[in-house]
Amino acid sequence: MILIVDDKYENLFSLKTLLQLYAYETDTAASGEEALKKILKNEYSVIILDVQMPGMDGYEVAEAISGLNKTRDIPIIFLSAVNIDKRFIAKGYDSGGVDYITKPFDNDLLLLKVRTFYRLYQQRKELKMVEDALRHEIEMRKRSQQEIEQINSLLEFKVEERTRDLTQLNKDLENRNAELAQYAYLASHDLQEPLRKIITFIKIIDEKYLAGIPEAKEEMTKVITSSERMRNLINALLSYSKLSSVSYYTLVNLNDVIKDALADLELPIKEKKARILVSTLPEVEAISAQMRQLFQNLLSNALKFSKTTTQPEIKITSEPVNELSLDAPSVNTGNYIRIHVRDNGIGLDESYIDKIFVIFQRLHGKTQYEGTGIGLAIVKKIVEKHNGLIGVKSHEGEGATFTIVLPLKQNNNTN
Incomplete structure (x- = not known):
């Protein structure tokens, strides 16, 4: 709240x-x-x-x-x-x-900041719950150890050995949590706070002192744009790094995930008058937040590279398959789901397809299309973390189709 x-x-x-x-x-x-x-x-x-x-x-x-x-x-x-x-x-x-x-x-800027700090607070809260649960577990195990020692002294050595292992595991987890917290603080505070101040003061100077100086105002706009680009890059790098942390798979309704992603992209969809067509998708074992980020990045990418002369149209369809393959025949029921995200945008030369999933790789200049060069790299990393495949087919001027294959069930409950 x-x-x-x-x-x-x-x-x-x-x-x-x-x-x-x-x-x-x-x-x-x-x-x-x-x-x-x-x-x-x-x-x-x-x-x-x-x-x-x-x-x-x-x-x-x-x-x-x-x-x-x-x-x-x-x-x-x-x-x-x-x-x-x-x-x-x-x-x-x-x-x-x-x-x-x-x-x-700016309403959008305020919402972005609220969303960021809201999520950071929730993550911090969840981390504390995990730490409390781990602390409770250690206390329970210590009590169990004492009971075992009282019941059977012959098990004393094994219990002590197990306790040492658990203590070391606890230290390792605490070190990981400390490193993660330190990095999150660095990215969200030490890097972003000075940048926020820079942007704030530049805007104040721009609005207060440069209204009557067109040339200076134009140069100051370039500074603001570069600062905003740097902030987006920091946020994107933070998102990319978080994908390496341990997460738990749960049963995720992909239809709900796409609805949330579309809600986040409501403004660009309205601005471009885009038409989004989504077929019914199944439930899969996945990490919900990462699935939302995956579809949000793919949809954002399709909107960004739409044609200026044609109404953007994005279609999301799926079919079950029995193999982890981009080209396997579809079946009535299978162990995998193959999802297609098609758009009618500017497309790309097929010779560049291998490059688009590489971090910081850009096929267009910054002045043509905004972006950090990390969005599709994040998509690929999410798919790989879910033991899936991703590919793309495209021709210049004819749009692009991103195809993702995901297992309906994961072999373990964490990754």
């Missing part, structure tokens, strides 16, 4: 409406005091906090939240239309905020 704190009703209403459009559960508080009472009673994943409020201002509320063990890890995003000077922004970060957005703000 997301808590919105602002003393103005119209601001609370507009932010709440915006977030609810994207299926976020929200709560509101009209003062700092009310916010603190709610935070002690409820659990929140993100707090959007107005700076200038009567009574306790946003900085005081943030310091209070950061000072409590229960709430100090909740991401706080400051919003301010008045305190936009550098010293106020710096004070926001010093008081415990993870971001500082000045009004008026």
Whole structure:
């Protein structure tokens, strides 16, 4: 749940409406005091906090939240239309905020930040649950060890040996968790925070001082574009690196996954007036978040490389097969599902097909099509992590068809 704190009703209403459009559960508080009472009673994943409020201002509320063990890890995003000077922004970060957005703000940018911090908080929460479960398991095993020693002293050596193995395993897991947490912090804070400040201050300079200087404004736009491209690259690299972590397979409804991906791409679909046709897909054993990222990247790629003279049309179809093969004949029931994502875009020369799945590989200039060169590399890595295959067929000017073969059931429950 997301808590919105602002003393103005119209601001609370507009932010709440915006977030609810994207299926976020929200709560509101009209003062700092009310916010603190709610935070002690409820659990929140993100707090959007107005700076200038009567009574306790946003900085005081943030310091209070950061000072409590229960709430100090909740991401706080400051919003301010008045305190936009550098010293106020710096004070926001010093008081415990993870971001500082000045009004008026871009809705899409705010949603992107909310989504990012929301997911980071949920991941941190899940990691803590795993650590608590592991700690509980160790305690249970220690008690069992004592009981076994009391019942049969002959098993003492084996129990001690097993305990040493479990202790070492616990240390290894803790080291892995620490490395993962350190990397996530590095990517999301140490790299992104300075970049966010750069973008924020550049935009302030652009809006405040360059309105009457067209040439300077044009050059500043190039700086902003490059900074945004760098931020996208950092986020893409973080997504790519996360694919190496251990995950659990569950039964995933691919139809629901594609609906979620289409919801995330609602704006570009509307802008390009794209037509999306999706046939009924089966359930597979998979990692749900990665399946969503796979289809989102493929759909985004098809929209990006659509023709300007033709309405974009993307078709997603599937058929069961009995072999892990891109060309195996379809059957009524099989152990694998073969999925086709077809588009009517600009296509590509078949001689470049082997290159498109290589990280940082781009077939077009940055000025022609935006992107990081990581999207299809992520798709390929997800497919391989699910023990599947991926291929593409295309001709220039005739669109492209990406084909994915996935097992319906995985041989083990983790990867």
